Amino acid sequence: MPKKIEIKIDGKKCQGYLGQTILEIARNNKIFIPSLCYHPDLKIKANCRVCVVEVKDCDKLMTSCSVLAENGIEIFTNSPKVKKARNTNLKLIFAEHTEKCFGCTLKYNCDLLNLAKKYDLKVTNFQDRKVKRKTYKFANAVEIDGSQCIDCRNCVDACSDIQKINYLEIKGKGAAQEIVPTQDPNIDCIYCGQCALHCPVASAQEQYNWGEVEDILAKKGKKTLIAMIAPSTRVSIGEEFGLPYGQNNSGKMVAALKKLGFDQVMDVVFGADVTTLVEAEELLERLNDKKAGLPLMTSCCPAWVKYLEFYRPDLIPHLTSSRSPQIHLGGIIKTYWAKKKKIKPEDIVIVSIMPCTAKKFEISRPELKIGKLKPVDKVLTVRELAFMIKKNNIDFKKLRPEKSNDLINDGSGAGIIYGASGGVMESALRTAHHVICDPKKAKICRSRLEFKEVRGLEGVKEAKIDLSGKKLNVAVVNGIGNIKGVLDNLSKYDYIEVMACPGGCIGGGGQPIPSSMEIVSKRTAGLYQGDKKIKIRTAHDNKGAVEVVKWLKNNSQDHRVLHTKYSKKKKDKINLV
Amino acid sequence: MSIIKKIEKACLLGRGGAGFPTHIKWQSVAKAKSKTKYLIINGAEGEPGIYKDGYIIKNLLKEFSIGVKIASDTIKATKIYFYLNGKYYDIYKNKIIKEFNKAGLKGKFEIIKKPKGAGYIGGEESTILNIIEGGRAEPRLRPPFPTEKGLFGQPTLINNIETLYDVYLVSINKFSGERFYSINIENKNKGVYSLPDDLSIKDVLIKTKNYPKYDFFVQVGGDASGEVFNQKQLRRKVPGAGSITIYKLSNHRPEKLVNYWLSFFADNSCGQCTPCREGTYRLLELFKNKRSYLKDVSDFVDLCKNLETSSFCALGACAPIAILSYFKNVYPNLCQKK
Numbered sequence: 001m002p003k004k005i006e007i008k009i010d011g012k013k014c015q016g017y018l019g020q021t022i023l024e025i026a027r028n029n030k031i032f033i034p035s036l037c038y039h040p041d042l043k044i045k046a047n048c049r050v051c052v053v054e055v056k057d058c059d060k061l062m063t064s065c066s067v068l069a070e071n072g073i074e075i076f077t078n079s080p081k082v083k084k085a086r087n088t089n090l091k092l093i094f095a096e097h098t099e100k101c102f103g104c105t106l107k108y109n110c111d112l113l114n115l116a117k118k119y120d121l122k123v124t125n126f127q128d129r130k131v132k133r134k135t136y137k138f139a140n141a142v143e144i145d146g147s148q149c150i151d152c153r154n155c156v157d158a159c160s161d162i163q164k165i166n167y168l169e170i171k172g173k174g175a176a177q178e179i180v181p182t183q184d185p186n187i188d189c190i191y192c193g194q195c196a197l198h199c200p201v202a203s204a205q206e207q208y209n210w211g212e213v214e215d216i217l218a219k220k221g222k223k224t225l226i227a228m229i230a231p232s233t234r235v236s237i238g239e240e241f242g243l244p245y246g247q248n249n250s251g252k253m254v255a256a257l258k259k260l261g262f263d264q265v266m267d268v269v270f271g272a273d274v275t276t277l278v279e280a281e282e283l284l285e286r287l288n289d290k291k292a293g294l295p296l297m298t299s300c301c302p303a304w305v306k307y308l309e310f311y312r313p314d315l316i317p318h319l320t321s322s323r324s325p326q327i328h329l330g331g332i333i334k335t336y337w338a339k340k341k342k343i344k345p346e347d348i349v350i351v352s353i354m355p356c357t358a359k360k361f362e363i364s365r366p367e368l369k370i371g372k373l374k375p376v377d378k379v380l381t382v383r384e385l386a387f388m389i390k391k392n393n394i395d396f397k398k399l400r401p402e403k404s405n406d407l408i409n410d411g412s413g414a415g416i417i418y419g420a421s422g423g424v425m426e427s428a429l430r431t432a433h434h435v436i437c438d439p440k441k442a443k444i445c446r447s448r449l450e451f452k453e454v455r456g457l458e459g460v461k462e463a464k465i466d467l468s469g470k471k472l473n474v475a476v477v478n479g480i481g482n483i484k485g486v487l488d489n490l491s492k493y494d495y496i497e498v499m500a501c502p503g504g505c506i507g508g509g510g511q512p513i514p515s516s517m518e519i520v521s522k523r524t525a526g527l528y529q530g531d532k533k534i535k536i537r538t539a540h541d542n543k544g545a546v547e548v549v550k551w552l553k554n555n556s557q558d559h560r561v562l563h564t565k566y567s568k569k570k571k572d573k574i575n576l577v
Numbered sequence: 578m579s580i581i582k583k584i585e586k587a588c589l590l591g592r593g594g595a596g597f598p599t600h601i602k603w604q605s606v607a608k609a610k611s612k613t614k615y616l617i618i619n620g621a622e623g624e625p626g627i628y629k630d631g632y633i634i635k636n637l638l639k640e641f642s643i644g645v646k647i648a649s650d651t652i653k654a655t656k657i658y659f660y661l662n663g664k665y666y667d668i669y670k671n672k673i674i675k676e677f678n679k680a681g682l683k684g685k686f687e688i689i690k691k692p693k694g695a696g697y698i699g700g701e702e703s704t705i706l707n708i709i710e711g712g713r714a715e716p717r718l719r720p721p722f723p724t725e726k727g728l729f730g731q732p733t734l735i736n737n738i739e740t741l742y743d744v745y746l747v748s749i750n751k752f753s754g755e756r757f758y759s760i761n762i763e764n765k766n767k768g769v770y771s772l773p774d775d776l777s778i779k780d781v782l783i784k785t786k787n788y789p790k791y792d793f794f795v796q797v798g799g800d801a802s803g804e805v806f807n808q809k810q811l812r813r814k815v816p817g818a819g820s821i822t823i824y825k826l827s828n829h830r831p832e833k834l835v836n837y838w839l840s841f842f843a844d845n846s847c848g849q850c851t852p853c854r855e856g857t858y859r860l861l862e863l864f865k866n867k868r869s870y871l872k873d874v875s876d877f878v879d880l881c882k883n884l885e886t887s888s889f890c891a892l893g894a895c896a897p898i899a900i901l902s903y904f905k906n907v908y909p910n911l912c913q914k915k
Contacts, residue, residue, distance in 0.1 A: 046889065047851065047889065049852055049887045049888075049889070050851070052887050060894075061886045061887050066718055084882065085887040088879050088882075088887075089851045089855075095855070096855065126859055126876075170713065170848075173694070173714070173848045174843065174847065174858070175843065175846070175857075175858035176848075177848040
């Protein structure tokens with residue numbers, strides 16, 4: 001146990017522990033110190049100099065994010081000296097960030113605007129100096145707008161230290177420095193969006209599609225507009241509206257989307273159940289046929305798929321041929337559902353709400369098309385949806401929860417936990433366990449629902465799973481930064497789940513800002529609670545999903561709707577605008 | 578008596594500019610339990626107006642090499658990196674290798690040329706660690722200090738060339754507290770002189786026969802970051818890495834000088850922290866817009882103060898020293914005379 005200490009901040013006695021920074025102790029004691037480059041999941045950089053404080057009897061100001069507190073010290077967060085430095089640094093930073101507030105998804109909770117207001121500062125004290133800087137676009141998923149960058153470098157650290165991709169670099173020095181994609185031909189972006197998630201000023205961000213979705217809604221005509229909500233979004237969107245972390249708000253999401261003008265809202269949890277059915281089947285096939293190639297690897301994370309296609313195309317045969325939940329559900333809506341509802345597939349427009357930026361890239365993959373149609377037409381991040389809700393003055397907090405569609409049900413508990421690292425694995429194991437089960441021991445089989453050994457926030461989770469006598473070595477890679485050790489020891493495993501973002505989709509690049517591992521674990525708890533509360537907790541018990549898969553097979557649609565293939569990828573051309 | 582005790586008794590201070598007691602650094606690295614330890618010789622000499630390290634390499638290489646050997650033996654260095662100013666590297670590399678080998682350091686050292694773009698900050702010690710490790714030319718957060726966790730995370734002793742030369746003198750009981758002064762008139766190098774380190778500016782100028790007959794002012798401790806004093810303020814010691822630059826009061830061009838200082842720091846800011854990256858940029862911008870009225874602009878004062886109080890490293894904190902002291906000590910007089 002670290003030693004307890006007491007320090008004084010602005011005259012108030014504050015308890016903390018030896019080894020904590022001044023900022024940590026201040027925040028734990030509900031004392032506000034502004035910060036921009038500080039992020040609890042990144043290394044301390046102390047470069048924005050906005051969190052400076054005065055320590056009694058010390059001449060130089062100190063950055064509270066980097067300086068460890070010592071017992072008995074006295075801190076001033078608002079002395080004249082602190083005010084002067086903090087305000088000057090803020091004014092300098094404001095002039096780095098070209099204000100593009102009108103369409104910015106962060107504008108309702110912008111750190112820069114909030115601080116300007118709080119300290120009564122003009123954002124225009126100095127003239128914006130980066131107006132002419134360009135925007136680097138990475139496929140159709142992520143972008144970095146140099147005209148808004150405040151040089152905090154969080155994006156670089158997220159890309160290099162967390163994800164270990166090293167795609168972003170700092171070019172030049174002094175005022176001329178710029179964040180740029182690397183020229184290294186052996187490195188490419190995987191679109192995970194962790195840069196965006198860690199950017200305090202939306203310089204790194206998703207490539208917006210909310211404008212196009214607004215147009216679609218405005219010019220609806222005879223189209224049927226369908227929104228789909230991803231498993232993890234229900235427990236995170238509330239944060240955008242001041243609701244508690246981890247609260248399940250799927251009902252309010254449905255209501256909000258309908259208010260925005262969507263005809264139907266469907267739950268990607270259903271798509272996840274379909275994915276589980278398809279993937280569990282393949283897992284069992286591969287286990288029985290040694291030539292088929294083990295380990296089997298999950299493919300529902302599009303950033304991971306891009307990673308493998310670019311960095312390790314030799315391993316492509318290990319990826320499950322199963323499409324991802326969003327693509328499954330989109331495809332099902334445009335085939336099965338359209339048929340049942342007697343609606344022409346081309347008259348359906350599908351917008352999915354995702355915790356992810358790479359999902360934008362996923363829907364652009366031509367091999368996923370069903371005939372001429374894309375399974376999903378547009379992807380919005382959670383941030384984009386929240387922005388649209390706010391923009392349209394919809395009071396999310398007060399919305400009465402609504403149900404999504406009935407023909408496509410809301411899915412099982414196994415589908416809900418898809419949002420967390422280990423969830424895909426656990427869902428597949430629940431179903432594989434059931435299928436493989438010896439009928440004589442059926443009762444015991446069905447009792448194995450939870451596979452807690454694959455849950456949690458560890459980087460790599462390994463487990464030996466007993467599937468009715470069959471021993472399965474599984475690994476769950478939580479965050480692409482942890483992939484290397486697993487790929488180097490591939491022969492150890494039978495089944496591997498990989499999620500590019502730490503925590504899984506729940507920590508995805510399209511989630512609300514701020515996000516941190518602490519917040520991620522609160523969101524995750526919400527998902528597992530949802531799984532516990534629900535009656536049907538396995539994909540194979542979701543009669544609707546089983547029925548849809550059967551229907552697709554009977555109508556020879558299973559191949560075009562349920563399966564896909566992968567190919568080696570070359571480095572993207574960088575789009576500079 | 579151990580060499581560290583001797584150094585302590587001799588009150589030897591680091592000659593790189595910061596003046597940190599040498600024996601404390603040595604003790605800390607010598608005591609560290611790590612199997613791998615490094616010695617880095619800082620030969621960056623990036624401050625304009627100072628060239629005493631070059632002088633030592635040229636004239637006192639043998640003595641300096643012995644100092645290096647003593648340091649390496651004392652801390653039990655695994656390897657020595659001699660980080661060297663590009664100009665000196667090109668001229669003296671082979672001579673240094675020869676002399677180091679003679680001093681018994683064969684196979685133990687590597688000479689690293691200071692990269693071209695590293696600039697002024699490329700002489701700051703934690704920046705040197707980054708450069709040798711292949712990183713950006715930027716200072717590191719402290720703590721940890723290089724003596725605890727330096728190069729590749731190992732305890733590292735970083736000493737300036739002159740400091741190690743002085744160690745040699747200490748080792749043969751010949752250290753008398755002298756240091757090297759670099760003296761310049763305008764931009765011309767007048768020479769390097771060894772004199773007691775507690776002399777006043779005035780005494781140094783008189784003893785070296787450089788005391789001008791005309792009205793003048795001086796900048797001491799480096800042409801970029803050194804403080805500026807008028808003729809009545811010469812009773813103080815020479816700080817930093819020991820340079821005195823004389824400017825003729827009547828024909829110096831204030832705007833050119835101010836522009837030089839501001840441009841120097843704007844060009845040499847590494848870009849890491851806001852006060853320096855943005856502050857030096859805005860100061861230069863203000864100057865270009867307002868010229869000599871600069872000192873009356875409140876933003877100007879705020880930016881300078883902000884560099885002093887909230888910069889990440891000493892480069893930022895030192896950036897406004899020259900210009901502020903020039904406005905305080907020289908410019909008002911100049912106005913009166915005109």
